[in-house]
Amino acid sequence: GAVVSQHPSWVICKSGTSVKIECRSLDFQATTMFWYRQFPKQSLMLMATSNEGSKATYEQGVEKDKFLINHASLTLSTLTVTSAHPEDSSFYICSARTFSYEQYFGPGTRLTVT
Amino acid sequence: AQTVTQSQPEMSVQEAETVTLSCTYDTSESDYYLFWYKQPPSRQMILVIRQEAYKQQNATENRFSVNFQKAAKSFSLKISDSQLGDAAMYFCAYSNSGGGADGLTFGKGTHLIIQP
Numbered sequence: 001g002a003v004v005s006q007h008p009s010w011v012i013c014k015s016g017t018s019v020k021i022e023c024r025s026l027d028f029q030a031t032t033m034f035w036y037r038q039f040p041k042q043s044l045m046l047m048a049t050s051n052e053g054s055k056a057t058y059e060q061g062v063e064k065d066k067f068l069i070n071h072a073s074l075t076l077s078t079l080t081v082t083s084a085h086p087e088d089s090s091f092y093i094c095s096a097r098t099f100s101y102e103q104y105f106g107p108g109t110r111l112t113v114t
Numbered sequence: 115a116q117t118v119t120q121s122q123p124e125m126s127v128q129e130a131e132t133v134t135l136s137c138t139y140d141t142s143e144s145d146y147y148l149f150w151y152k153q154p155p156s157r158q159m160i161l162v163i164r165q166e167a168y169k170q171q172n173a174t175e176n177r178f179s180v181n182f183q184k185a186a187k188s189f190s191l192k193i194s195d196s197q198l199g200d201a202a203m204y205f206c207a208y209s210n211s212g213g214g215a216d217g218l219t220f221g222k223g224t225h226l227i228i229q230p
Contacts, residue, residue: 034217043205044159046217059217091157095218103218105151105159 002028004096006106013084013113021079021109023094029074030096034103035067038091050077084113116141118208120221127196128229134181135191135224137206143167148182148189149207149218152200162204165189193226201228 003026013019023033031052036044048069049057056069066088068080077096081088093108117140127133139148150162165173165182172180177194193200203225207218 036217038157043220043222044218046219049217093157093159095159103161107156107158 002096002098002102002104004094004104004106006092006094006109008109009107010110011112013111015085015113016083018080018082019084019111021081021092021094021111023077023079023096023106025075025096025104028096028098030077030098031074032097033071033077034095034097035069035077035079036093036095038093038108040091044093081111084111086113089113116143116146116208116210116219118206118219118221120206120224122224123222124225124227126227126229127193129196129198131196132192132194133196133226135193135204135206135226137189137191137221139187139189139206139208141187141208141210143210147209148180149209150178150180150189150191151205151207151220152202153205153223154202159205163191196228198228198230201226 005024007022033050035047037047038044046059047062050069050071052071058064071077089112091108091110095103095105097103119138146167148165152160152162163173163175163178172182179192181190203223205223206221210216
């Protein structure tokens with residue numbers, strides 16, 4: 001089956017710094033990747049849709065200047081949380097869409113901002 | 115905007131028995147996809163089953179089956195012969211089109227407990 005990886009799996013950063021999370025499709029090409037956020041004991045909320053070679057589309061209420069998304073190739077999308085604050089602490093999950101429209105999820109990245 | 119509602123925060127079932135998880139949704143679209151995802155403690159999202167709205171036949175995957183009632187906008191998941199490994203959070207999800215061409219809208223989830 002299709003495999004999606006995320007790196008790092010857990011990151012701790014200080015308030016005011018930036019952190020980058022990578023999402024890779026390992027054995028397939030993904031023209032579209034999605035980024036979700038999940039708070040403890042809550043559901044997943046779609047943050048943005050990332051299309052290879054074009055600007056990301058952000059959901060209403062998501063600050064695009066804080067959550068920078070780059071989809072530079074068919075196998076890699078990155079999410080950079082800029083000037084992170086404790087309220088940005090969360091679990092970030094990416095998914096990648098195959099050409100046959102199936103979506104596969106990465107294992108997630110836990111971000112803790114101190 | 116589409117919404118997905120799971121009214122059961124937690125369900126408990128004896129091992130080997132059958133359990134049904136409920137899901138309702140709201141949409142004005144006629145063509146869409148519905149999904150059930152499983153999230154174990156590892157937090158890796160695992161696709162359990164998928165249903166295309168244009169198909170009248172309910173989807174089945176081994177011990178997992180759905181009851182899709184399009185007019186009622188209901189999409190329940192039945193797990194037969196429950197196993198300890200089925201214990202997890204279960205999320206019902208909706209996608210506008212293309213089997214996942216759009217991002218997914220998730221319900222709040224149901225925590226399934228399997229009693230040995």
